[in-house]
Structures are given as structure tokens and as C-alpha cells.
Amino acid sequence: MTVEGKKKIAVVTGSSKGIGKAIVIAFANSKQYSGIITNGRNIDELQRVSDEIKSSGCDSIAIEADVSKENDCIRLIKDTIKHYDRIDVLVNNAGIQQDIPFAKTAIEDWYKIISVDLTGPFVCSREAVKQMQTQENPQGGCIINISSVHQQIPKPHYIPYATSKAGLEMMTKTMALELAKDNIRANIVAPGAIDTDMNIELRENKVELENVLKRIPLGRVASAEEVANVVEFLASDKASYVTGATFFVDGGMTLYPSFGISSEHDAERHTHW
Secondary structure: OOHHHOOEEEEEOOOOOHHHHHHHHHHHHHOOEEEEEEEEOOHHHHHHHHHHHHHOOOEEEEEEOOOOOHHHHHHHHHHHHHHHOOOOEEEEOOOOOOOOOHHHOOHHHHHHHHHHHHHHHHHHHHHHHHHHOOOOOOOOEEEEEEOOHHHOOOOOOOHHHHHHHHHHHHHHHHHHHHHHHHOEEEEEEEEOOEEOHHHHHHHHOHHHHHHHHOOOOOOOOEEHHHHHHHHHHHHOHHHOOOOOOEEEEOOOHHHOOOOOOOOOHHHHOOOOO
């Protein structure tokens, strides 16, 4: 709960399914929010999620916007402010990736992935910060960027994706340093292998699942809810002294030094995290 008992307003990009949907549901269930914006490119899916949020007693509106487009990002934040007059939490969750060997990566592939995974969070954060710097009672806000273990672990065939996540890490740290004076916190949640539709191969291919589990000390993949729990904590006042940090939700995967080219690589390279 914020100052004087006021509840928070949150925007979560890419929240029609997977980790994003789990995050907005976790926010709603926390009873610390009075309004949650769902965002994505399919308004029907978004509306279903917003309706689920409303059923828990929290208001919600669905805003269709493509975060790879600057004007859409600006509109997303403007519409949020128009509807709720403030933004307390922004979660940049929307992301894409593609399995392409480096030498075959076209400039269009590069720009497409970077625009969603790095430029989108930059524009959404920039616009949200303009509001967070001026709002009071309480002042400031919180930005959480959803990254990946591959901000740290190289991933062959995914150079634009890994590069965008590494860039997201430094962007978040720099934002945290610059914006601390405004009481704006910026942190990262970096998932490992998560059981979502993006990782459907793990559900359907036991051989690939076994190869992936060899990289995870805890010996299992995570649920989207396990990622959402960490995001919900970082967005809450319980994490009021946390900024510029990365929280890996990876079962220990980052304890390995790298994902090198190996006999296992071809079997596991289609798995997304």
C-alpha cells in the first residue's frame, strides 16, 4: 500500500499470456493495486485478462499497443495517465526472440528484436518517468525490466536477443543511478527456463527437457507464477530500498559459466529463456 492508504497503478507490457499475465494476476491478488493496465497486440486476449483482474476486485483496462513502435509506447503511457492520473509501477515484459545463426541474421531480424526487447522498454520507461518525476503522494515510482539469464550467459543463434538483454541490464542500472533522486527505483528480473507457451518444446520433447535440466541445479523448470512472485515483491514497498539490482529466477542456471557450442547445443537451441 502506498502513502495514505492509496493503492498503486501498474502497467505491464506483453501481459496477455505467459509471464506477463502471471504478473498482472499476482499484482491483482496482492490487493495493493487499484488499477492495472494490460498490454499486448491482441485486444481480445488482453480483454480476457483484464476481465479476470476485475473479477478479483481490481480495476483494469486493456490497451492494444505494439511496443516496437515509439508512438504506440507513448500512447500506452498517455492513455494510462488519462485514465488513472498516475503510474506507480511499469513492468517492461514484452519480448521476442528468434533462432538464427549469426551469419544468417539479416539487419531486419536485428532491428525487429532490438526494437521490441530494448527500444520498447527504453521508450515506455522514458515516458513513464516523465509522469513519475512530477507526481506526488507518493513521489516517484518503480520500473521493473524483464530480462533473461542471457544478459549474462551467451546464447549462440540468438545474438540480437542476448545483446538486447545485456543492453537492458546496463540501461536499468543507469536509470537506477540517475533517477534515485526522484525516488524512482529500477530493477531487473531475469528468468531462466520457464514453463510458458514460448517454451512449448519443453512440454512436448522429453529429450530436450532432459538436456535443459542438465543446466539447472534445481533440476526443474519454473512456472510463470514463480517469476511473477519476484516481480510482485520488487514492485512492493517491501523492496523500497532495492534499486539497480538483477534478480535471477533461474534455478541456479547462471552458476554455469556459459552456453558454449556443444553436442547438446543443436538439441537445446530452440528452447527460449
